Amino acid sequence: MPGRHTTIRLIAFLGFALVGIWSLLSWSVQKPVSVSEFAVHASDHQPPLMNRCASCHQDVCEEFKDAPHTQTLIEASDPLVLSRFAGRSFQITKDGPLISFEEKNKQLWMTSDAYPESMRIEWMFGSGQHAMTPVSLFTNPDGSTELIEGSVSWFPPNVLGATPGADLTGSPGIRSLGGPIDHARTMECFGCHVTQLPHDGGRIRQQDIIKGVSCDRCHPGGEKHITEMEQGAELSIEKWSELSPLESINRCGECHRRADQLTASELSPERSVLVRFAPVGMAMSACFLKQDSVPEGPHSFRMDCLTCHDPHKPAEKSKEFYVEKCLQCHGPEKHQVSDCTSAITSRECLECHMPTVNVTDNLKLTDHWIRIRKSSDLPAVSELAPNPKP
Ligand code: HEC
Ligand code: HEC
Ligand code: HEC
Ligand code: HEC
Ligand code: HEC
Ligand code: HEC
Ligand code: HEC
Numbered sequence: 090m091p092g093r094h095t096t097i098r099l100i101a102f103l104g105f106a107l108v109g110i111w112s113l114l115s116w117s118v119q120k121p122v123s124v125s126e127f128a129v130h131a132s133d134h135q136p137p138l139m140n141r142c143a144s145c146h147q148d149v150c151e152e153f154k155d156a157p158h159t160q161t162l163i164e165a166s167d168p169l170v171l172s173r174f175a176g177r178s179f180q181i182t183k184d185g186p187l188i189s190f191e192e193k194n195k196q197l198w199m200t201s202d203a204y205p206e207s208m209r210i211e212w213m214f215g216s217g218q219h220a221m222t223p224v225s226l227f228t229n230p231d232g233s234t235e236l237i238e239g240s241v242s243w244f245p246p247n248v249l250g251a252t253p254g255a256d257l258t259g260s261p262g263i264r265s266l267g268g269p270i271d272h273a274r275t276m277e278c279f280g281c282h283v284t285q286l287p288h289d290g291g292r293i294r295q296q297d298i299i300k301g302v303s304c305d306r307c308h309p310g311g312e313k314h315i316t317e318m319e320q321g322a323e324l325s326i327e328k329w330s331e332l333s334p335l336e337s338i339n340r341c342g343e344c345h346r347r348a349d350q351l352t353a354s355e356l357s358p359e360r361s362v363l364v365r366f367a368p369v370g371m372a373m374s375a376c377f378l379k380q381d382s383v384p385e386g387p388h389s390f391r392m393d394c395l396t397c398h399d400p401h402k403p404a405e406k407s408k409e410f411y412v413e414k415c416l417q418c419h420g421p422e423k424h425q426v427s428d429c430t431s432a433i434t435s436r437e438c439l440e441c442h443m444p445t446v447n448v449t450d451n452l453k454l455t456d457h458w459i460r461i462r463k464s465s466d467l468p469a470v471s472e473l474a475p476n477p478k479p
Contacts, residue, residue: 136305137312137315138299141315145318152402153401156402158303159303161282161300162212162298163213163221166195170197170213171192171195174249176192181251188200188240189202211226212224214282215242220451222242224239232290234288235270236269237266237268238252238270239252239266239267240266242451244451251450252267253448279298281343284301302344307400310325311326313325313326334393341368342369345366348373364446364457367457368457371458377392377393377459379426383426386422386424396414397411412437440468441462441467444462
């Protein structure tokens, strides 16, 4: 369908023209995303809770319990959090302040030897799959909630390190504990990490937050759907399979970021910060843009996030799982497109075309901009397993 392909490109291009200023230096510096009815801000009505969905979709709900999407925000008093932070210290620079965490009355506190008072930590952002960042909330003179993003975060396997992008290296006084995030940005941080964010005129009601990215964030209209199903009415809840590939990745991109939020010059493969934004990389990849050129074959050759991920589950760890996806489209068969033209053939496609990148010392993410890289960026031959194919 050449028509659809052109439309996808056109939309992507128009998108690049409609841009704002976006500082990409920190995960705390993020532009609000105000798109469609699926606004990034969590709903302020009470969505139906997962256990109501479970009465009919037990399998999905069962697997969803372990998904990182359910753990995007955790109370700092959670035993898992305390076990990772309490009693530990970290110095961002050799001569900089010493930052320590301790447990007092089942609460987590953060102290700096450069500041006399301790700071109570209320929440952890991040499941710990890649990082956990402590935040402390306070009410500003207008009565609105703001947060301080802790200068020190936890990373797997089990280390403390500087919070990526916070750039508080050696900051004196209270700044050694963390950086302030204004009210609007505070609402955005929570907006991408929760399902519901109740507040009274800007003051977040912490005890009523529905943590995690739950059903309603991706399947709005649950209440109506339940009523319809109970009454035996027709199915009207939106089906993701009916979205176009671009609509689909942009929906995930409400939180994972979209290419049309960036300027053309920001969309350069040289900018390693883009690695944080999977839909941005995907939208730039020939595999996505030219997916309609794959001939009809035994599989469905659609390219969007769901080609490789089930958002109800943690990301698959086995490389082989992903390589199978590449080989659905790439190879010498009639129903496939271009085979690898590299002199070194190996089934480790990801190492050369979709590698893991160190965003900071402790944060490793996957570059979703599938492309041919400079030979200087490719792994040494000795690092690759030989090709088992004949
Ligand atoms: C536009 C939506 C959005 C906003 C705003 C946002 N995040 Fe996130 N955050 C995400 C997404 C999506 C991920 C998972 C992918 C990734 O790593 O970027 C994530 C991941 C994280 C992680 C886990 C580490 C990781 O990279 O997986 C931490 C910690 C985090 N965010 C903290 C914050 C803090 C603190 C703020 C506000 C200062 C914030 N986020 C604002 C969407 C957002
Ligand atoms: C009374 C039973 C019932 C309840 C409760 C229920 N569903 Fe459904 N749902 C169904 C049936 C039946 C279908 C259509 C058959 C199918 O695809 O499983 C369906 C389909 C769906 C689909 C469309 C799947 C597709 O084809 O793309 C989604 C999404 C969905 N439900 C989400 C939810 C969510 C989220 C909740 C909780 C807010 C929920 N459902 C609660 C019965 C129910
Ligand atoms: C409401 C915001 C939001 C939406 C919408 C969203 N995500 Fe996420 N997603 C997050 C956050 C936040 C994380 C970080 C989880 C963590 O802390 O590890 C995440 C993590 C992930 C991960 C990493 C899981 C792992 O095991 O490390 C994948 C994969 C993912 N999302 C895919 C998707 C896909 C696909 C969609 C669209 C169908 C989507 N997400 C929609 C917020 C969102
Ligand atoms: C991060 C986004 C996201 C969240 C959160 C999410 N889903 Fe889904 N869900 C999807 C996407 C995308 C699909 C389509 C999957 C596909 O086509 O491969 C889907 C498919 C489904 C389906 C139909 C297919 C199937 O596997 O049976 C049901 C039912 C469903 N979701 C229910 C739920 C329920 C219930 C919850 C909460 C426990 C939930 N989803 C949470 C994104 C999400
Ligand atoms: C849905 C089908 C599909 C899947 C899955 C897919 N690709 Fe592609 N890929 C394409 C198409 C179509 C092109 C464009 C082919 C052309 O121009 O001849 C392409 C182009 C490429 C290119 C050339 C890029 C460039 O800029 O010239 C590379 C490298 C590539 N794919 C690697 C991969 C890898 C590695 C995977 C698995 C991680 C993968 N692809 C998965 C369809 C796919
Ligand atoms: C061609 C396969 C493929 C597609 C399509 C794909 N991903 Fe991934 N993704 C991966 C691989 C490989 C990993 C690394 C998994 C691992 O080893 O933990 C990954 C990991 C992730 C992670 C965890 C953090 C990281 O960077 O390692 C997030 C978040 C994520 N993907 C989001 C998305 C979103 C959103 C989309 C759609 C725009 C998407 N992915 C499409 C292959 C894919
Ligand atoms: C050792 C690194 C390496 C590995 C492993 C690798 N590639 Fe490549 N690939 C390259 C390089 C380099 C090129 C560009 C070669 C050239 O100049 O033609 C390339 C080119 C391609 C192209 C573009 C072909 C064209 O017609 O333009 C595709 C598609 C591709 N690779 C897919 C894959 C797939 C799928 C896998 C896994 C089965 C894979 N590659 C494994 C390095 C690699």
